[in-house]
Amino acid sequence: MKKTLLILIFLSCIVMANNLPELGDYSSSKISENEEIFIGRQILFQVNQSDSIIRDIEISDYLDLLGKRLINASTDPAKKIEFFIVNDSSINAFAMLGGVIGVHSGLFLASNTESELASVISHEIAHINQKHISRFLAQQERASYQSTFLMAVALLLARSNPQLASTTMAGASAGSVQGALDFTRENEKEADRVGIQTLNNAGFDVRGARDFFTTLKKANQFSGGAAPAFLQTHPITSNRISDIEDRLKDYPYKQRLGNQTFHYVKGKLKALLGDKSNTKNILEENIKNKIYINEAGERFALAYIYLMDNEFTKSQEQIQWLFDNEQSNPMLSQLYINYLIKTNKVTEAKKLYIQNLNFFPI
Numbered sequence: 001m002k003k004t005l006l007i008l009i010f011l012s013c014i015v016m017a018n019n020l021p022e023l024g025d026y027s028s029s030k031i032s033e034n035e036e037i038f039i040g041r042q043i044l045f046q047v048n049q050s051d052s053i054i055r056d057i058e059i060s061d062y063l064d065l066l067g068k069r070l071i072n073a074s075t076d077p078a079k080k081i082e083f084f085i086v087n088d089s090s091i092n093a094f095a096m097l098g099g100v101i102g103v104h105s106g107l108f109l110a111s112n113t114e115s116e117l118a119s120v121i122s123h124e125i126a127h128i129n130q131k132h133i134s135r136f137l138a139q140q141e142r143a144s145y146q147s148t149f150l151m152a153v154a155l156l157l158a159r160s161n162p163q164l165a166s167t168t169m170a171g172a173s174a175g176s177v178q179g180a181l182d183f184t185r186e187n188e189k190e191a192d193r194v195g196i197q198t199l200n201n202a203g204f205d206v207r208g209a210r211d212f213f214t215t216l217k218k219a220n221q222f223s224g225g226a227a228p229a230f231l232q233t234h235p236i237t238s239n240r241i242s243d244i245e246d247r248l249k250d251y252p253y254k255q256r257l258g259n260q261t262f263h264y265v266k267g268k269l270k271a272l273l274g275d276k277s278n279t280k281n282i283l284e285e286n287i288k289n290k291i292y293i294n295e296a297g298e299r300f301a302l303a304y305i306y307l308m309d310n311e312f313t314k315s316q317e318q319i320q321w322l323f324d325n326e327q328s329n330p331m332l333s334q335l336y337i338n339y340l341i342k343t344n345k346v347t348e349a350k351k352l353y354i355q356n357l358n359f360f361p362i
């Protein structure tokens, strides 16, 4: 998340906290369910004002559906959890008080499979269901509702981007959050255990949990030693990795079909974020040299970029390849509709749109 925007969220939350009613002495009591919900809503309200949030409806819908599938398979299927996507290239996801989970665009792009992405989200859901954050906040001495609220917001900053948080929070009332940046080792172990169960119950490949750590390790090598944000907020030890390996032995290998929508979401993010002409060159080279994890995902991204650059023939070629080689998919149809609209074939676009409503009901 961009530095200034995070600071803005933090400052506007301080203003908001000053307007909160004094609700009495909570120092010895736990955080009530209602308090949690209230704080979660306030955080979402602030988050929604930020222009660092990716509001693309297809990408948000994908994350919501993935999240719901995991919540339904979790230890608390009735839990209400809200998701949002932060435009931040670092690899991270973070759970917040009040049932809020933020996912960085960098996590989508770094995940090689949907199961890897799902393993991180199920881990965050476990942190919420096991009440790791509210338990931490309940332990803090707090004279008022305001201090809890500010602490919750400071944690939002810290979990989203630890490097930034350490500078933003210097001198702020949230100084004590520094020590709370990390979940405890016990919390992490529990979130891994419960998260892997959820991953399996939801029908994903549990090996995604281990594969994600391999992905993190690689990212760590390329970042010149600066640990990915996820590692900074979820401390990982060799003990934790061997623990995960041991757990995976309990789950027999099952062949699972991949979800093409995951690769289209990644493709769309590639097209929308970063330097477009640089991304275009990379995608063209990757396809030419067959260097990719998912060819259709690369071609989908390229078709989007060509369309944005008004290179209609090239875009149409990629779309045609996708129709010839891949199964029907609402995101692919929507891409074609965008192409038809941009090339002034509005009647055809409308016809296809109505057809799609029958194929892919909302």
Ligand SMILES: [Zn+2]
Pocket (backbone or CB within 6 Å): 123, 127, 183, 187, 188, 191, 233, 234
């Ligand atoms: Zn964790």
